[in-house]
Amino acid sequence: MIPIILGGEKVFTQDKVDVVNPGTGRPFKEISLAGRDETRHAIELAEESFHEFSRMPLSERTKILWRTAGLMEERREELAVALASESGKPIRDARVEVTRAIQLFKSTAEEAKVVLEGKTFRVDGYEYPPGNERRLVLSVREPLGVIGAILPFNFPANSFAHKVAPNLAVGNTVVVKPSTSTPFTSLLLGEILYEAGLPKGVLSVLPGSGDLVGTEIVENKKVKGITFTGSTPVGTSIASKAVLSGKRLMMEMGGSDPILIFEDADLERAVTISVKARFEYAGQNCNSGKRILVHDKIYEKFVREYVSRAKALRVGDPMNEETEVGPLISAKAVNEMEDAVRDSSEKGGKIYVGNKGNGGFYFPPTVVENANLDMVVMKKEIFGPVAPISKFSTWREAVDMANSTEYGLQAAVFTSNLKLALNVARELKAGAVIVNDSTRLRWDSLPFGGVGLSGLGGREGIRSTMLTMSEEKLISVDLE
Numbered sequence: 426m427i428p429i430i431l432g433g434e435k436v437f438t439q440d441k442v443d444v445v446n447p448g449t450g451r452p453f454k455e456i457s458l459a460g461r462d463e464t465r466h467a468i469e470l471a472e473e474s475f476h477e478f479s480r481m482p483l484s485e486r487t488k489i490l491w492r493t494a495g496l497m498e499e500r501r502e503e504l505a506v507a508l509a510s511e512s513g514k515p516i517r518d519a520r521v522e523v524t525r526a527i528q529l530f531k532s533t534a535e536e537a538k539v540v541l542e543g544k545t546f547r548v549d550g551y552e553y554p555p556g557n558e559r560r561l562v563l564s565v566r567e568p569l570g571v572i573g574a575i576l577p578f579n580f581p582a583n584s585f586a587h588k589v590a591p592n593l594a595v596g597n598t599v600v601v602k603p604s605t606s607t608p609f610t611s612l613l614l615g616e617i618l619y620e621a622g623l624p625k626g627v628l629s630v631l632p633g634s635g636d637l638v639g640t641e642i643v644e645n646k647k648v649k650g651i652t653f654t655g656s657t658p659v660g661t662s663i664a665s666k667a668v669l670s671g672k673r674l675m676m677e678m679g680g681s682d683p684i685l686i687f688e689d690a691d692l693e694r695a696v697t698i699s700v701k702a703r704f705e706y707a708g709q710n711c712n713s714g715k716r717i718l719v720h721d722k723i724y725e726k727f728v729r730e731y732v733s734r735a736k737a738l739r740v741g742d743p744m745n746e747e748t749e750v751g752p753l754i755s756a757k758a759v760n761e762m763e764d765a766v767r768d769s770s771e772k773g774g775k776i777y778v779g780n781k782g783n784g785g786f787y788f789p790p791t792v793v794e795n796a797n798l799d800m801v802v803m804k805k806e807i808f809g810p811v812a813p814i815s816k817f818s819t820w821r822e823a824v825d826m827a828n829s830t831e832y833g834l835q836a837a838v839f840t841s842n843l844k845l846a847l848n849v850a851r852e853l854k855a856g857a858v859i860v861n862d863s864t865r866l867r868w869d870s871l872p873f874g875g876v877g878l879s880g881l882g883g884r885e886g887i888r889s890t891m892l893t894m895s896e897e898k899l900i901s902v903d904l905e
């Protein structure tokens with residue numbers, strides 16, 4: 426049995442969960458679960474340690490981040506195998522995620538001293554209030570306090586790094602609630618941070634249910650900020666409760682990113698990228714290209730090529746180096762895919778099915794041709810390997826279709842006409858528009874997030890997290 430991490434101590438609890446390996450459908454690790462009491466205790470420890478931790482010189486805090494990155498490098502393969510085993514992410518992709526998480530700790534340590542700089546203001550340039558000519562006004566950035574970090578199942582290392590590293594740099598203390606489907610990677614990272622010299626109390630890692638651990642984090646008045654990544658229904662419900670106690674919010678929620686392909690697009694590139702954007706990690710990425718909209722002049726050719734590539738994808742054991750598409754996270758997720766495909770078929774979609782893996786929670790890469798706006802796959806976020814393809818004739822029609830959902834995370838546009846790309850980019854409802862490349866692009870230092878029901882509050886990214894999770898304070902001194 427694996428213990429929880431309560432302010433740096435390893436604690437075994439009464440409750441436990443069998444984390445299942447989605448590739449086999451069999452138990453992978455038995456993990457202790459936290460409840461409300463442990464969560465309350467972790468928040469108290471985080472609050473008590475905040476005073477000292479926030480006053481530690483930044484260079485000391487960034488040294489802990491550098492050492493964490495170094496220890497992660499030493500344990501890179503162990504972390505990747507743990508991540509792949511509990512999440513079903515193909516091992517090659519799991520390695521990429523761990524490498525990104527290591528880089529994230531390093532970049533945070535590198536960028537903190539610049540991002541957290543204050544400024545001085547030339548108030549002698551203003552006539553009001555009187556006396557400005559004698560004043561020096563400057564600003565400093567201060568940490569918020571205890572931050573609650575609620576993680577999704579699909580990026581256990583990268584999401585942890587995004588929510589923990591910038592907050593520690595700022596001087597905040599953090600209570601992490603990983604998903605109960607993928608808690609092991611977070612526990613390993615928590616252990617590494619303490620090995621790197623993190624003072625006791627500053628961080629807890631509490632696998633546990635949303636109803637217990639999640640609710641305590643959201644309702645506890647000692648928690649000053651919430652950084653959440655997960656689905657839109659859970660995120661909006663958390664936000665509505667968290668604002669009642671005045672918490673700072675960073676809510677990264679669901680998406681149904683459109684890919685718009687125009688008649689002058691490089692077809693080979695558009696097909697290759699949109700197949701990968703939809704089927705990578707079996708479609709379980711927030712910014713997967715979940716709806717494909719194609720100009721009617723190239724539609725037939727595009728669909729033929731897309732279907733043949735989707736059918737050729739190598740589906741199977743996430744531990745196999747050749748695997749391109751692994752399993753879904755759970756049997757429930759497989760049922761959701763079956764329902765979505767049935768709905769598409771009943772509403773006039775033509776269905777093409779690729780290979781299926783054996784043993785675990787597999788669902789074959791599936792393409793829905795003739796997708797229309799009545800179908801669930803075109804309205805809601807489908808978190809699995811189902812690709813609806815629809816056609817348009819004008820760019821306005823394409824934009825209207827793209828903007829027809831409640832989400833607005835990212836979008837991609839394929840065309841060789843830069844003016845068209847820019848016009849479309851300006852009209853799309855999205856946090857980022859990617860021209861001639863994948864909706865999956867993300868730069869960890871830059872702000873990432875969505876509009877509409879894809880995001881609320883501050884954007885996630887090394888710099889923006891440090892700014893959102895700190896307070897700018899002005900100090901005015903009369904020098905007379």
Ligand code: NAD
Nearest residue numbers: 576577578603604635639640655656659677678679680711
């Ligand atoms: P989820 O919403 O089911 O769970 C997310 C987290 O919230 C889990 O830790 C869960 O235990 C917790 N939770 C559930 N109920 C809660 C409650 N009442 N109070 C507090 N916490 C609660 O999401 P998931 O299935 O783990 O992840 C997939 C979702 O995450 C998808 O919708 C995906 O698009 C989204 N996602 C978004 C981004 C982004 O950056 N926008 C990135 C990755 C994933």
